[in-house]
Amino acid sequence: MAEVSFTDRELDVMAVLWERGPSTVSEVRQYLDDPLAYTTVLTVLRTLEAKGYVSHEEEGKAHRYTPLVARDRAGKTALGQVLGKIFGGSREMLLANLVRERGIDAAELRRLRRVLDERLGKGDK
Amino acid sequence: MAEVSFTDRELDVMAVLWERGPSTVSEVRQYLDDPLAYTTVLTVLRTLEAKGYVSHEEEGKAHRYTPLVARDRAGKTALGQVLGKIFGGSREMLLANLVRERGIDAAELRRLRRVLDERLGKGDK
DNA sequence: GGTTTTCTGCTAAAGAACTAGTAGAACCAG
DNA sequence: CTGGTTCTACTAGTTCTTTAGCAGAAAACC
Known part of the structure; x- marks a missing residue:
């Protein structure tokens, strides 16, 4: 590793x-x-x-x-x-940068949110 | 630039x-x-x-x-x-990697989701 | 079968990155 | 003041990166 x-x-x-x-x-x-x-x-x-x-x-x-x-x-x-x-070390800052003014549409934002939701779900188990 | x-x-x-x-x-x-x-x-x-x-x-x-x-x-x-x-070019893959097994708790995931929500809100206007 | 093309093996050279030493000036402690 | 400390300027060596040429073997073309 x-x-x-x-x-x-x-x-x-x-x-x-x-x-x-x-x-x-x-x-x-x-x-x-x-x-x-x-x-x-x-x-x-x-x-x-x-x-x-x-x-x-x-x-x-x-x-x-x-x-x-x-x-x-x-x-x-x-x-x-x-x-x-x-x-x-701020993931929020990183994410904000990732989605800022780079031809990114609402559909993609929702897909991204789903990635987080799935992860949240797993955490709940 | x-x-x-x-x-x-x-x-x-x-x-x-x-x-x-x-x-x-x-x-x-x-x-x-x-x-x-x-x-x-x-x-x-x-x-x-x-x-x-x-x-x-x-x-x-x-x-x-x-x-x-x-x-x-x-x-x-x-x-x-x-x-x-x-x-x-896949932001989803990137995001998935960012939140995968790196001591990241639910609170942070929710903060990240908020970043996306804010961005979505702006897009709607 | 000879010629052209395609491939690897070896070699190398220019430039960037990384590290730091030495010299000398400036500052500070007493 | 004098001696140590701290600072920049200049210089330099080693290694890594990037690029590619040339030689010779193998393959493919016809």
Whole structure:
């Protein structure tokens, strides 16, 4: 349960793996927003592998890389940091920021409220 | 309205400035969790100043550093990144993570719900 | 079967981040 | 005053990040 943390570029790559599932270098490269050299993407994946955040298995000539850390775990670390260092530990402040002026409609707000309601329900058990 | 982003250490320092308000190098140093050399802290503050994120004015012999970017703005950038890259844009996933198993009691959940309700109210007008 | 493409392995270089030392000025205690 | 303390300015080393080239193997094309 160690802390999981990524550099910006590593996060870009992880985002692709989370979104698309196990992918080859070419596939990751294609789905990245920035145009990077093939070898650059490969290097990032190698770094991630060295850190134990992804693994790969052979698939024909190419390698297919699989994320070893779940979104949720990365999210927990990242959110914890944002919460602690920026919002001084105040979840309310964080939530207020999350829903402030970012094209968010009433339907979504209600969905968010349901998340809290479900959590409240569980607490009641 | 440019994007504001900090390195880990810079964020530690900004956190102190946000929490305590304008501070001298010694003060910042004292409130940091990690034991860093005086000059190290000074260097970080200089970097932040070079990036335009803090300013300083003389106060006797020492300098007092003031944050130029608000928590909120930094939070917006940071949250946006976490939201987009880790939670694939799903605020619900993010919120679920935020309230999951992190010593959070019913009272706090209700406070969070109120944040959403207030926002909903405003939307209705 | 030869040529082109695609892939990994190795290497590397520029820049940023992080840390801190040393020098010298300014201030303070007695 | 004199000696210690506190402060900034300048400098610098180590590591991490980011980017990518080149060589050679494998595959695919025709």
